[in-house]
Amino acid sequence: MEDIPPRTRIQTENRRRILDAALDAFSAQGFRGATLDQIARAAGLSKPNLLYYFPSKEAMHIALIEALMDTWLDPLRKLDPEGDPVDEIVGYVLRKLDLARDFPRESRLFANEIVQGAPNILPHITGPLKTLVDDKATLIAGWSRSGRLTPVDPHHLIFSIWATTQHYADFDAQVRGILAPANDAHFGDARVFLEQLYRRALTPG
Amino acid sequence: MEDIPPRTRIQTENRRRILDAALDAFSAQGFRGATLDQIARAAGLSKPNLLYYFPSKEAMHIALIEALMDTWLDPLRKLDPEGDPVDEIVGYVLRKLDLARDFPRESRLFANEIVQGAPNILPHITGPLKTLVDDKATLIAGWSRSGRLTPVDPHHLIFSIWATTQHYADFDAQVRGILAPANDAHFGDARVFLEQLYRRALTPG
DNA sequence: CAAGAGTTTGACCAAATGGTCAGGATCACG
DNA sequence: CGTGATCCTGACCATTTGGTCAAACTCTTG
DSSP: OOOOOOOSHHHHHHHHHHHHHHHHHHHHHHHHHOOHHHHHHHHTSOHHHHHHHSSSHHHHHHHHHHHHHHHHTHHHHTOOTTSOHHHHHHHHHHHHHHHHHHOHHHHHHHHHHHHTTOTTTHHHIIIIIHHHHHHHHHHHHHHHHTTSSOOOOHHHHHHHHHHHHHHHHHTHHHHHHHHOOSSSTHHHHHHHHHHHHHHHHHSOO | OOOOOOOSHHHHHHHHHHHHHHHHHHHHHHHHHOOHHHHHHHHTSOHHHHHHHSSSHHHHHHHHHHHHHHHHTHHHHTOOTTSOHHHHHHHHHHHHHHHHHHOHHHHHHHHHHHHTTOTTTHHHIIIIIHHHHHHHHHHHHHHHHTTSSOOOOHHHHHHHHHHHHHHHHHTHHHHHHHHOOSSSTHHHHHHHHHHHHHHHHHSOO
């Protein structure tokens, strides 16, 4: 639960490098697929040195996931009850898509964890995450009731937004294999498509 | 490439049991997370016996993925140029959702593979899969041009359908954690939501 | 039922892997 | 500059894991 904050500069810097290397490894090969040797090499440290900063491989994994959860849900928290419903949701979609483009490793780390049954974060999902989602679902339901948003199941709307946006990070290999783009240009097309999809589906009338 | 077909009844039965156990293991824990001992125990066979039927762990993985690819893309192949465009696409969505409900292990196996960079199936993705998708994208683009479908980027439409439907298999742990359903009832709600989402977004006018 | 093909297994192995530890190097600071 | 705290490492260890193999068992069929 409580993190003892790093004290020295060396600690700050080395913990950062370790977590960065570990994020590379875990997101690309899953928890079991990543090895300490590999992480150590990428971080430029020796294996025992890794274990000087983190008591175990699992501790690195947990540290990464906890750090992730914080920022990951930020776009959802920003859903503003005062704004225009359709604009708010479209804005959420686009912010989430930005996250997928800018933090694909974090997205894949999360995906790996959930696909394998969420062994380390089920409590978080059924706790704070569920609370937040239920809260925003109520907001969306209110918008629907007021007629400013097409009536939809709010939970499944949120699921669909997660799915469509994270898809570009998690299934990047497939997307690139099919589109064969030289760069990240396809994110622009995805932006246009998703905005249109949700705007048309959610605008009443 | 070429499979030597099993000859005896024992071979047929044991290969089936091994692949079933391997699918359980690989889909739940990824390729590296699954162990031969675990698969052997689940299949009710000894570890050396496993390796009598398959030359290596990887051979099991490849056999599973190849078997999967075949049926996985069937719904997309069924997109009928003669049908009503919106109905065809909605039908595709619902068929894909049925697959996610009925074959979640296969979906997760595929997800694990892609998230980790599709090391074993990139050729298939850039080959036959891309060909099929490009073909159907052309069909959808034609529907759009004829005015019977809202103009959309066909590739991203297909991606969004994959994402929203497979989400219910791949992120099952998260969906259940948030909805806390006692059974598979949420698939009914997903059905209603997705049909509405795509029908509203794609119907012209 | 004899015999060869097909099937199964216990014992074993090499490599990989997460982790430990005693001691040495380096740094911060009085 | 001395000294205690912090940082780092080579050597080592136990376990796990994918895979091998010779021998034994069982099934089929002439």
